[in-house]
Amino acid sequence: MPAPKPDPYAALRYSNYRYFILGRSFFSLAIQMQTVAVSWEIYQRLSANTKDAALALGCIGLVQVLPMMILAIPGGQAADRFERKTIVRTTQLLFASCALGMLILSRLHAPVEYFYMVLTLAACGRAFFAPALASLFPTLLPREALPNAMTWNSSIFQMTAMIGPALGGIIVAREGPATSYFVNIMCVSLAFLTFSLTVPVAAKTEKAPVTLDSLLSGVRFVFGTRILLGLVSLDLFAVLLGGATALLPIFANDLLKAGPVGYGLLRAAPSMGAIAMAMLTVHLPPWHKAGRVMLLGVAGYGFATLLFGISKIFWLSMFALALTGMFDNISVVVRQTVMQMITPDAMRGRVSAITFLFISCSNELGELESGLTARWMGAVGSVIFGGIGTLLVVLGSIVIFPEITKLGRLHELKPVEMARATEEELEEKIGA
Numbered sequence: 535m536p537a538p539k540p541d542p543y544a545a546l547r548y549s550n551y552r553y554f555i556l557g558r559s560f561f562s563l564a565i566q567m568q569t570v571a572v573s574w575e576i577y578q579r580l581s582a583n584t585k586d587a588a589l590a591l592g593c594i595g596l597v598q599v600l601p602m603m604i605l606a607i608p609g610g611q612a613a614d615r616f617e618r619k620t621i622v623r624t625t626q627l628l629f630a631s632c633a634l635g636m637l638i639l640s641r642l643h644a645p646v647e648y649f650y651m652v653l654t655l656a657a658c659g660r661a662f663f664a665p666a667l668a669s670l671f672p673t674l675l676p677r678e679a680l681p682n683a684m685t686w687n688s689s690i691f692q693m694t695a696m697i698g699p700a701l702g703g704i705i706v707a708r709e710g711p712a713t714s715y716f717v718n719i720m721c722v723s724l725a726f727l728t729f730s731l732t733v734p735v736a737a738k739t740e741k742a743p744v745t746l747d748s749l750l751s752g753v754r755f756v757f758g759t760r761i762l763l764g765l766v767s768l769d770l771f772a773v774l775l776g777g778a779t780a781l782l783p784i785f786a787n788d789l790l791k792a793g794p795v796g797y798g799l800l801r802a803a804p805s806m807g808a809i810a811m812a813m814l815t816v817h818l819p820p821w822h823k824a825g826r827v828m829l830l831g832v833a834g835y836g837f838a839t840l841l842f843g844i845s846k847i848f849w850l851s852m853f854a855l856a857l858t859g860m861f862d863n864i865s866v867v868v869r870q871t872v873m874q875m876i877t878p879d880a881m882r883g884r885v886s887a888i889t890f891l892f893i894s895c896s897n898e899l900g901e902l903e904s905g906l907t908a909r910w911m912g913a914v915g916s917v918i919f920g921g922i923g924t925l926l927v928v929l930g931s932i933v934i935f936p937e938i939t940k941l942g943r944l945h946e947l948k949p950v951e952m953a954r955a956t957e958e959e960l961e962e963k964i965g966a
């Protein structure tokens with residue numbers, strides 16, 4: 535008798551999850567539009583000197599990643615000790631306040647340094663928001679729906695990441711950055727309301743006392759689980775070297791002559807590709823060899839980055855960026871599904887915080903790396919260097935983490951054996 539066909543809409547059949555994904559979409563729209571507005575505004579202020587402008591764009595990533603590196607572990611501990619929904623809602627209020635701050639700074643034409651201060655404050659909020667959000671959603675629907683939910687998480691996030699930059703570019707071009715910040719406030723407010731409608735249904739687990747061992751248990755879990763460490767390391771170094779989005783204002787304005795609308799479209803292109811890949815993935819049978827698929831996806835990301843670097847035609851550049859989104863979507867789905875499937879609920883906040891730190895480092899430090907290398911070798915040279923680096927990372931991962939090539943079907947993953955012990959025994963085993 536043939537196996538029942540997987541339901542591609544399984545997760546969306548739960549109202550709890552629909553509220554969650556709606557709130558996440560509003561928040562993502564706000565972040566994407568804010569990124570377009572603030573990076574374009576800073577670049578325009580400093581565009582008289584391209585090298586200084588490139589470094590300033592890279593510093594946007596630096597001021598955001600440092601607070602998250604410092605607060606990631608406390609943020610994960612908070613997500614495991616306090617109500618995750620409350621943390622998510624509280625941080626939405628902080629994000630709305632930061633958008634208001636940028637609106638005021640833009641209207642006053644304040645110095646660029648003040649924008650960095652507001653971005654730093656928002657990054658502090660993200661250090662608590664990200665692990666709380668990542669550990670909240672598995673409590674909103676049955677475990678068997680998690681792999682399907684991860685695919686929908688990625689596809690809907692990418693959809694907002696496609697709409698947000700394009701919409702942000704149009705708003706900036708027609709009304710200016712200040713109007714974009716105002717729209718951000720509205721989106722974050724809607725996110726606050728929809729997150730409020732979610733009702734966690736998973737049973738509460740006993741919370742261990744706050745100790746140094748408890749704080750570091752997420753670190754030990756990630757570094758003690760080879761497959762998870764390999765996946766997040768691959769993602770970290772590939773995106774760290776291969777990211778080109780920080781330099782998009784330079785490509786759009788100086789190399790492709792596309793203006794702010796073109797910049798918004800370029801920023802949206804990776805998400806267009808990611809949506810196409812996600813829609814394909816959700817309707818196909820589960821991958822038999824997910825690890826090998828991920829390695830091929832990251833390699834494709836590197837080749838697409840090289841294509842973008844050498845392109846001088848706007849639509850070819852759009853196509854190359856769309857390919858980066860398609861290939862990156864594969865790694866996101868694999869990594870996030872593995873993390874959620876093998877991590878016990880009592881530790882999801884701390885483990886999510888560590889994996890979030892890896893990915894934040896890859897994104898924000900990748901922007902800094904792009905800014906620094908662009909200052910030394912130009913924007914095109916920086917992107918080509920990053921694409922080659924990504925391909926070398928794939929080769930290194932195959933050698934250092936052979937567990938990745940052995941990863942099979944994602945829906946068959948189970949919590950690691952250690953997760954069945956008490957938290958104290960878990961920490962002891964991981965520490966060993």
